[in-house]
Amino acid sequence: MKIFNTSQIQKWDAYTIKAEQITSLDLMERAATACFDWLTEHVTFHNRRICFFCGVGNNGGDGLVMARKCLEKGYAVSVYIVHFSSSQSEDFKKNLQRLIDLKATINHLVEDNSSFNLKESDLIIDAIFGTGMSRDISGFTSEIIQLINQTGKEVIAIDMPSGLSTSSLLKNDGMVIKASTTLTFQCPKLNLLLPDYFKYYGEVVLINIGLSESFSSVEPSSMFYVDANFIKSFFIKRKKFDHKGTFGHSLLIGGSFGKIGAIVLATKAAIGAGSGLTTAFIPKCGYDILQTSVPEAMVEIDNDLELAYFNYKVNPTVIGLGMGMGTSEKTIEGFYRFLKHNSTPLVIDADAINILSKKPSFLELLPPETILTPHPKELERLIGKWSNDYEKIDLMTDFTEKHNCILVNKGANTLVVYKKEKYFNSTGNPGLAKGGSGDVLTGMITGLLAQKYTALQASILGIYLHGKAADCALEKGISEESLTASDVIQHIDNAFAFFSSKTIKK
Secondary structure (H helix, E strand, O other): OEOOOHHHHHHHHHHHHHHHOOOHHHHHHHHHHHHHHHHHHHOOOOOOEEEEEEOOOHHHHHHHHHHHHHHHOOOEEEEEEEOOOOOOOHHHHHHHHHHHHOOOOEEEEEOOEOOOOOOOOOEEEEEOOOOOOOOOOOHHHHHHHHHHHHHOOOEEEEOOOOOOOOOOOOOOOOOOOOOOEEEEEOOOOHHHOOHHHHHHHOEEEEEOOOOOHHHHHHOOOOEEEEOHHHHHOOOOOOOOOOOHHHHOEEEEEOOOOOOHHHHHHHHHHHHHOOOOEEEEEEOHHHHHHHHHHOOOOEEEEOOOOOOOOOOOOOOOOEEEEOOOOOOOHHHHHHHHHHHHHOOOOEEEOHHHHHHHHHOHHHHHHOOOOEEEOOOHHHHHHHHOOOOOHHHHHHHHHHHHHHHOEEEEEOOOOOEEEEOOEEEEEOOOOHHHOOOOHHHHHHHHHHHHHOOOOOHHHHHHHHHHHHHHHHHHHHHOOOOOOOOOHHHHHHOHHHHHHOOOOOOOOO
16 A cells, blocks of 8 residues: 655545545545544443534544534534634535534634633544644644643544644644544555654554545555555465475574574574475574474584584575574674675574674675664664654665665564665554564565565565464464464464465464
């Protein structure tokens, strides 16, 4: 799914109106009805008043439609019109009149009279500003936003939390509604995917309002939201006469004394992701552990307690390395010799990334489109510090362009950057914030790259399946707190099941 900016979203609305020969009022009704339907499914209305704070533009018009529908259902409703401008959109005016005809309780908040009283059980709907927000909020409107935030009540924002733009840096973070949930229309907005702004948007729910698919298919974008439909566009299904040689040979290099578990997890994950053959290259101290715990894998050994020689014998399709590898001088020297002579595609994680951060000249030895999978701290060591998410994305872009590589920044909405292209993941949960999860992801991406996927496709599919496996584990009753990396591996098959004819395990 493409991620669009404000002007593209406005073009999308206009295109849909023209293509379907409907009015903008019809589209507003459609969007607000979809939000109302979500409310009726997810909100308890008993002994509760719904307080709509509506601006005088089209976002306010959405709120008015929702308020009308709530009234028609017999729910307790209060409407507060925030007159931040003397002009009102035509669709706002029409929906305001419809509310007046229903004899709704309407309160007008203006410069000289902007106070309001809320009850303890009230639910707030924020429809003051929408995606068109492009300026700092000031005056009495900012006071209203601060008062709403101070109530500590549940707030549901329509399309965007008021004060937060779709895709530009926030300059004044004190003037934004802090929503519990944001019901955003049709596609994600960049600022609803960034960690910096999570305190404003809360849970994000995509509301399909039926905008034209033909527009989104041709309108260019360099940012994407990785969902199931996106994955289906390049997912490769296995054929009857495929064999293990069809799906490549993954070599996992890593481990050191006390950290063999990392390479065990990565090896299991590569196999689970579909690698035809899998070999682990590890220190001798881990031989019995790996040979016993992963009987499906072949094992080769290096030095006794740490990697030093990197003298494996197999001829792999792809190499994933760094998991539990350590950063001793012998390992760094061996890693350098390995890079000098290697031309096999690489997936690099953990200590191998830390070595690259210490020895930036090693970056010049990486094969084209090498995949690096850092967590935030490893990323900082690699590309330098940033002051906000926009600066981080710029630094990631510059790094991938300079070194012709792919960066996979692990975390909520795991971000894949390859030059100008950015891919935000839609799957996963906080249970993944635990040691070993990254080793599993690296193993999965390695196993996918061993098959017929490009490096970028393997990265995107890897993050999606990794998060989906974690989500499947929760669906089976495992809690976010107790979820382990091994649980994720055990549910990779259920993640794949969404793209095959297999029935998902219960």
